[in-house]
Amino acid sequence: LAKTTQPISMDSYEGQEVNITCSHNNIATNDYITWYQQFPSQGPRFIIQGYKTKVTNEVASLFIPADRKSSTLSLPRVSLSDTAVYYCLVRPGGYNKLIFGAGTRLAVHP
Amino acid sequence: SAVISQKPSRDICQRGTSLTIQCQVDSQVTMMFWYRQQPGQSLTLIATANQGSEATYESGFVIDKFPISRPNLTFSTLTVSNMSPEDSSIYLCSVVGGAGGGNEQYFGPGTRLTVT
Structure with missing residues (x-):
């Protein structure tokens, strides 16, 4: 399984767009990229999954460049309730x- | 989707004792997993609970310490045996599929275990 690297923590403010980049240099041809969100005292929750280019749903967008060695989760206009750990x-x-x-670990501030 | 409940939600246990955690899913699922999340850490996969056969354990986890049962497609138990303070963690049940099928993975709310 390909190893992933992402920032340990990020800070943002309400209303801003947040982009979290993940590096996965050893991704294989048939691998998918999946993002989960975990709030304190809860199990992780599926956010979005993609294989290439761009995927968008009601929660987030996922950008995957052509070489697929990285991906970026984009959260538009975050609110305090988006404070969570993103995997x-x-x-x-x-x-x-x-x-x-x-x-x-994303912290959204007022 | 799948709705997962776990019992107990939390417990405080003495070292040397055992605790059995139950996981109930609201629909039949093919795959069930047990994870552990130590305080402030990420999730670590303990084992895959196989229906009708022995669980498949990840490296570092053994059946004698973490026996698992899966009697049917909606239920599983994880026992933490002969507990020590190092076993203090959140234990999470996870399933793939649920009503409508699909390969999305869902997680239960977790069981917070404290060993004193």
Whole structure:
């Protein structure tokens, strides 16, 4: 499984756009990039998944360049409730075990 | 989607004792996993709970310490045996699929265990 590297922590303010970049240099051809969000005292929650280019849903956008060695999770106009830990994971298609890295602790300030 | 409940939500136990954690899913799922999250840390996969057969353990985890049962497609238990303070963690159940199928993975709320 490809190793991921992401910032340990980030700070932002309400209303700003937040971009969290994840590096996965050893990503394989059939790997997907998945992001999870975890609030304190809760289990992780799926945010978004992509293979290449751009994926957007009601929560976030995921940008994946052509070489797929990195990806960027974009959270538009964050609020205090977006304060959480965000995990970037790489997993092969059809492979269901999720191996978590350290994650990025995002703090949103008023 | 899948709704997962865990019991107990938290417990304080004495060293040397054992605790069994229950995981109940509101729909039949093919794959269930158990994770551990130590304070301030990321999640570590303990094992895959296989229905009708022994669990598959990750490196560093053994059946004698973390016996797992999965009697059907909606239920699993994890026992933390002969506990020590190092076992103080949040234990999370996770499933793949749920109603409607799909390969999204869902997590339970966790069981917070403190060993004194």
